[in-house]
Amino acid sequence: MARSLVCALLGSKTLGGELGKKGTASDITLYNQSSEGLNISYVEPTQFPEKFPPLLNAIHMAGGRSILVVESLNKDLAETVVTLDMMDAREGIVALAPGVGREELLHTFKGTVLERYDFVPLDAKTLRQKVEAWPERTAEEGSLRLPIDHAFPVRGVGTVALGLVERGKVRAHDKLRLFPEETMVEVRSLQVHDADVVEAGVGQRVGLALKGVEAHEVKRGQVLAPPDGLKTGDLLQLRGYTPCKFFKGKAGEGDKVHVSLGLDDAPAKIATVDGSHLTLNLTRPMAWSPGDRALIVDLSGSGFRPRVAGYGSVD
Numbered sequence: 639m640a641r642s643l644v645c646a647l648l649g650s651k652t653l654g655g656e657l658g659k660k661g662t663a664s665d666i667t668l669y670n671q672s673s674e675g676l677n678i679s680y681v682e683p684t685q686f687p688e689k690f691p692p693l694l695n696a697i698h699m700a701g702g703r704s705i706l707v708v709e710s711l712n713k714d715l716a717e718t719v720v721t722l723d724m725m726d727a728r729e730g731i732v733a734l735a736p737g738v739g740r741e742e743l744l745h746t747f748k749g750t751v752l753e754r755y756d757f758v759p760l761d762a763k764t765l766r767q768k769v770e771a772w773p774e775r776t777a778e779e780g781s782l783r784l785p786i787d788h789a790f791p792v793r794g795v796g797t798v799a800l801g802l803v804e805r806g807k808v809r810a811h812d813k814l815r816l817f818p819e820e821t822m823v824e825v826r827s828l829q830v831h832d833a834d835v836v837e838a839g840v841g842q843r844v845g846l847a848l849k850g851v852e853a854h855e856v857k858r859g860q861v862l863a864p865p866d867g868l869k870t871g872d873l874l875q876l877r878g879y880t881p882c883k884f885f886k887g888k889a890g891e892g893d894k895v896h897v898s899l900g901l902d903d904a905p906a907k908i909a910t911v912d913g914s915h916l917t918l919n920l921t922r923p924m925a926w927s928p929g930d931r932a933l934i935v936d937l938s939g940s941g942f943r944p945r946v947a948g949y950g951s952v953d
Contacts, residue, residue, distance in 0.1 A: 640675050641774050642830070642842040644802060646700035647680040648718055649707035654682045656762035662788050662800060665692045670831065671766070677831045678769060679843050687714045690937060690945045693721055694898050695858070699787060699802055701775055702727035705765055706755070708743060709735040713943055720884055720944040723750040724933060731768050733760040775841035781867045782806035782814070783927065785901045789856035797853040799846045801862070808844065808862070809837040816851060817861040817925035818870040824849040859902025861925050868925045874906070876916040876932055876950035887936045889947035898933040899924050899952070916950060926952045
């Protein structure tokens with residue numbers, strides 16, 4: 639089976655077309671590169687910086703692997719760097735446009751995960767070779783977890799959902815729950831990069847024909863898993879909360895915020911703060927695995943940047 643890799647493509651709205659063929663496009667755009675034995679998906683947060691969730695989603699979908707294009711030092715770059723650090727995105731490449739100094743950037747990145755990134759000139763061929771050298775994602779033990787990022791109806795097929803397998807395997811005819819709802823669905827068939835397959839594993843981006851749900855009922859952030867595979871609720875306990883030292887908004891007891899968890903986000907109110915332990919009341923249920931990293935973000939349109947207030951681990 640061909641290797642599959644996913645990479646967030648940050649800081650450029652033109653490089654994707656040089657790296658792959660344009661695929662699914664919404665607030666995020668995917669560019670796909672397929673060759674013998676290798677499939678790569680580049681995820682561009684097309685509507686960032688106007689909207690913040692596309693950046694969070696692109697980084698999460700790529701499992702923390704990214705190409706960061708630097709053409710100048712500006713507030714968009716600064717917010718991207720802070721977000722990568724808050725999400726612990728440890729593996730990446732910094733692509734330097736002509737005139738951008740490496741030493742100046744190293745000073746800017748000091749103390750963040752980006753200190754470990756490779757620095758290369760902004761060149762599509764070089765970047766493609768760097769990404770191709772990455773190993774596949776390490777298989778995480780446990781049952782299937784497959785977050786959905788797009789869904790749509792297809793004539794003659796029905797509901798089709800797209801997503802990346804984060805854990806376990808998905809197989810044709812699996813009966814799964816669409817978390818956080820209680821909806822049960824059946825996988826009628828699946829494809830990886832337009833090729834029919836009988837199963838797909840960790841790191842593979844799949845298209846699933848689903849039985850038992852209409853396309854309009856499937857939304858980004860929902861997760862396919864076995865019926866007892868995830869926890870759900872509208873009360874979130876966040877441990878080891880680490881605030882972002884650059885955040886200028888309000889994220890204390892009684893404040894209204896958003897919680898970003900995987901590809902999902904929901905409004906919430908910070909009920910209590912006890913040291914590094916936060917209790918949050920969500921406006922609707924979310925789904926998670928214990929230990930998942932959740933971000934507190936400001937989507938109020940306040941104008942404060944960066945829009946990430948901090949992170950912690952979910953009980």
